[in-house]
Amino acid sequence: MAVPAALQQQARFCVGLGAPFTGALCRVLADAVPPASLTGQRLAAWPGEPMTDALPMRLTGALHWLVRAGRVPGLAALYPPGPMPDDAALAAALAGLFGDAAADADVAAFLDSPPQTNEVGRAGALMPGLLSVAAATGLPLALHELGASAGLNLNMDRFACDLGGVLAGDTGSDVVVRPHWQGPPPPAAQIRVVARAGVDIAPLDAADPAVAQRLLAFIWADQPERLARTQAAIALARRFPPPLAKGDAADWLEQTLALADGVASVVYHSIAFQYFPPAVQDRIRSRLALLGADASPARPLAWLRLEMDDPANPALPTIRLTLWRGAGAEERLLGHAHAHGTFVEWAGGLGAG
Secondary structure, eight states: OOHHHHHHHHHHHHHHTTOHHHHHHHHHHHHHSOTTSHHHHHHHTOOSOTTTTTHHHHHHHHHHHHHHTTOOHHHHTTSTTSOOOOHHHHHHHHHHHHTSHHHHHHHHHHTTSOOOOOOGGGHHHHHHHHHHHHHHHOSOEEEEEESOTTOGGGGGGGSEEEETTEEEEOTTOSOEEOOEEESSOOOOOOOOEEEEEEEESSOOOTTSHHHHHHHHHTSOTTOHHHHHHHHHHHHHHHHSOOOEEESOHHHHHHHHOOOOTTOEEEEEEESOGGGSOHHHHHHHHHHHHHHHTTOBTTBOEEEEEEEOOOTTOTTSOEEEEEEESSSSEEEEEEEEEOTTSSEEEEOOOOOOO
C-alpha cells in the first residue's frame, strides 16, 4: 500500500474511533508532505509496508510531539481543544511546518521509532480478567506482561477501576479507568499482587521526561481523557517503577516463568501478540502449555490476552482467558473490548476451582 493510501485508511480508522481531528490530519497529510522535503523523501523511500509499520501514526506522533514542545505555533493553533479546522487551514499550517528545515528534519527523524502508546485504558479490559482469575483461584497474583512497553499497566492494581459498578484497584488513585460497560458485572474479587514483571523488545523508561513526552505524543490529540490518564499513569510509574526486562518475549518466559505454591501466575498482553514473529508465538504457547501441565489448584497458571484475533470481526479485540489448575486448559472468551478500552462487552468469567 502506498503511503498516501495508508494515510487515507488511517484517517477513516481514526474518525471511526472518535478522533476526527487526527483523522482530518491524516487525510490532509496524504497530499501535504512536499516530495522534496526530508520527510517526503523518507516516506517515498520507506522500505516496509506503511500500515504494518504504523507509518501514519509515526507521522501524526511526530507532529503532536512538535506541537506539545511549542515548536510549531501555527499548527498548534489548530489543535484541540480549539474548534475543528478545515482542510485548507491544516494544509497551510503543514506547508509552513515542512518549510521549516529544522522542524522537517525532526519529523523525518521521529519516523525511526514505532508507536508505543502503552494504552492505560486497556486496563479496563484486563482488570476484569484479573478479577476472574482471583475469583476462580482465591489466590494472590504474580503478573508477567509481554510487550510491556513502559510497563504502565503493570501498575493496574493501583488504578481506580470502575467496571460496570464493580470497583477494583485503588479507589483513590489519580489513574481512573471507567470503560462503558455492557453485560453482567465481573466478579467482585479481591486482587493482591505479590510480584510483577514485564518484558519488551524495546522497553521504555517513563521516568525519563523525553520518553514520557514521546509516549504522550502518540496519543491522539483529540482524546484529552486518554492524555490525562496516561500522564497520571506515568506519574504513578515514577512512584512505583515497574520491573522491565529488555528482550524476546519467548526467551524471557522460558528463562523466568515458574509456578509457585500459593500464587496464581498470570501471563498477559494487550494488542501485542500480533507483532511477535510466528516462531515466538509458537514458543510462548509451548512454554505455557508445558507449565500448565504442571499446574494445580495450589499453583495455577493463567494466560490473559486482549488481542485482535476474531476472524469475524478483526477490528474488535477479544478478551480471552486460559486457566490451568490441574484439569487441563480451561478456555473462556470473556468478552470483547475497544482497542483503547473505551468500552467492554463482558460475557462472564470462570467458576471457582
